[in-house]
Amino acid sequence: MSVLVCGENRRADWDDLVAHCADATFGHLWQWREVVGSGYGFDSFYLLAQDGHGRPIAAAPFIFVRSLLYGNELVSMPYIDYGGVCHADWLDSAERDATRAELIAHARELAGKLRAKRLHVRSLQQLEAPFEVSTEKVTQHLALASTVEEQLRRLPSERRNRLKRVEKLKLSVEVGDPTDPVALADFCATYSENQRDLGSPTHGRRFFSQFASGLRDRLSLIRVRSGGRVVAAGLAMNFRGWMTLPYTGATAEARPVYGTNALYWAGIRHGIESGCHTFDFGRSTLGSGIFEFKRQWGPTPVQPYWSTLYLSPRAAAPRQRKSLQTISRLWRYLPLGVARTVGPGLRRGISN
Numbered sequence: 001m002s003v004l005v006c007g008e009n010r011r012a013d014w015d016d017l018v019a020h021c022a023d024a025t026f027g028h029l030w031q032w033r034e035v036v037g038s039g040y041g042f043d044s045f046y047l048l049a050q051d052g053h054g055r056p057i058a059a060a061p062f063i064f065v066r067s068l069l070y071g072n073e074l075v076s077m078p079y080i081d082y083g084g085v086c087h088a089d090w091l092d093s094a095e096r097d098a099t100r101a102e103l104i105a106h107a108r109e110l111a112g113k114l115r116a117k118r119l120h121v122r123s124l125q126q127l128e129a130p131f132e133v134s135t136e137k138v139t140q141h142l143a144l145a146s147t148v149e150e151q152l153r154r155l156p157s158e159r160r161n162r163l164k165r166v167e168k169l170k171l172s173v174e175v176g177d178p179t180d181p182v183a184l185a186d187f188c189a190t191y192s193e194n195q196r197d198l199g200s201p202t203h204g205r206r207f208f209s210q211f212a213s214g215l216r217d218r219l220s221l222i223r224v225r226s227g228g229r230v231v232a233a234g235l236a237m238n239f240r241g242w243m244t245l246p247y248t249g250a251t252a253e254a255r256p257v258y259g260t261n262a263l264y265w266a267g268i269r270h271g272i273e274s275g276c277h278t279f280d281f282g283r284s285t286l287g288s289g290i291f292e293f294k295r296q297w298g299p300t301p302v303q304p305y306w307s308t309l310y311l312s313p314r315a316a317a318p319r320q321r322k323s324l325q326t327i328s329r330l331w332r333y334l335p336l337g338v339a340r341t342v343g344p345g346l347r348r349g350i351s352n
Contacts (some may be wrong), residue, residue: 001099003106004048006059014048017056022089023124025082026239027247028061031214033076036063038209038214040348044075047106049099058099060085061109064114067349069324071117071312074107078351079203081139081304082247084123100125112309119309120351127307130164133308138291140299144243144272144279151272166262171226173266178212178221178235186223187233191249196339198239199328204344208247211235220270224254224262232259236267243271244280264297276319 006014011030018024026032033044042063049058061083062076074084086102104127111119126133145151152160176183188205195202213220218239224232234248245267250260264281271279281299284291295301331339 001049001051001057001102003047003049006048010048013056014046014059015046017059017088017127020058020089021086024059024086026218026237026242026244027077027080027082027084027122027237028059028086029215033063035207035214036078037211039203040198042066044347045107045110047103047110049103057088057091058085058096058103060103060107062110063351064116065349065351068350069346070351071135072115073117073118073120073351074111074114075122075351076107077122078204080122081280082122082124084121084125088092106134108309113307117310117312119311121307122304123307123325124302125302127286128307131307131309134305134308136285137287137304137306139283139302139304140281140291140294140297141280141302142268142281142297142299144268144277146272148269148272150228151186151268152171154298156296159298162261163265166258166265169257171231171257171259171262173262174223174225175220175236175266175270176223177216178219179209179216183189183221183223184208184212185190185246186230187221187235187249190233190251191247192340192343193251193336194249195332195343196336197252197332199331201331201346201350202340203247203344203347206342207237207344207348222263222266222270224259224266226257226259228251229253231257232263234263234267237272238271238276241275241277242280243267243274243276243281257290260293264294268297298326 014030018028036042037044042065047060048056050056060076062074065075065078066072085094085103106196108119145154188208192202221235222234222236223230231254232250234245237244237246254260268279281294291329328329
């Protein structure tokens with residue numbers, strides 16, 4: 001077995017392998033390399049394992065995220081829920097374990113050469129010591145019915161009642177092209193306001209433009225209006241029958257009119273109409289308000305693993321640093337224009 005850093009000349013090999021890995025996620029798509037590279041200028045290291053005959057058998061994408069505030073880290077994958085190793089379907093259990101160990105060892109060596117403070121992997125596969133594993137985040141998967149009507153009948157009664165209120169309040173929903181300039185501007189405005197209110201710097205228009213154009217064939221943009229104003233919006237991604245909303249936002253005006261309920265129901269409907277079998281609600285902290293909101297749709301909790309190897313004595317997780325916790329609290333009070341201007345420069349260095 002050998003491991004190499006996959007360049008543009010081997011993209012066809014990468015794409016073909018990912019297409020034949022049942023455990024691949026949208027985080028393994030080659031386009032993420034281009035989105036993050038163009039949006040933030042970070043270097044990518046897409047590790048490809050091949051057998052003795054030169055046949056690709058496993059892959060692990062990594063991005064080197066540079067940050068003065070948080071410290072540099074090698075991540076698989078930043079800004080989204082999933083990364084880690086995907087394996088060719090024909091490998092048996094022992095071969096998968098050996099291949100994964102080889103790829104992670106190579107990533108560890110690479111992180112040392114890059115002088116990264118952390119090696120961080122987000123995956124549905126748990127890595128062993130010396131990695132520290134966090135199970136704080138939980139994702140939730142909802143099995144989709146074949147029709148919207150059947151899905152509505154499956155929903156808990158409380159959620160159906162919320163959707164009836166949405167209908168009475170006459171909220172309108174649009175599902176369209178993510179590269180449409182007006183729609184993308186509406187999304188960015190809504191998302192950035194929501195992130196400011198949560199105390200988090202936001203990705204900027206440039207990042208989302210790269211995201212929308214790079215993954216256009218898999219994306220849709222959903223907008224929810226109340227009284228003509230966009231109160232909630234999200235980017236919906238379809239990957240192999242899995243529909244997810246990796247980026248969503250809702251303004252304060254959305255709360256009294258159940259705008260977020262309308263947004264997620266639109267995502268679920270879009271998934272069914274697109275022939276998807278599962279809706280992935282994405283990660284949230286167990287027991288949090290966001291977790292409970294998602295739980296009320298009736299999904300099944302699934303445990304992802306955030307595995308981190310600390311390569312520096314002072315490489316504590318960013319969330320453990322009191323100074324950054326203080327910044328998050330203060331961020332909520334920034335004027336929106338300031339948050340939108342300053343935020344992207346900070347957000348690029350936050351891999352969450």
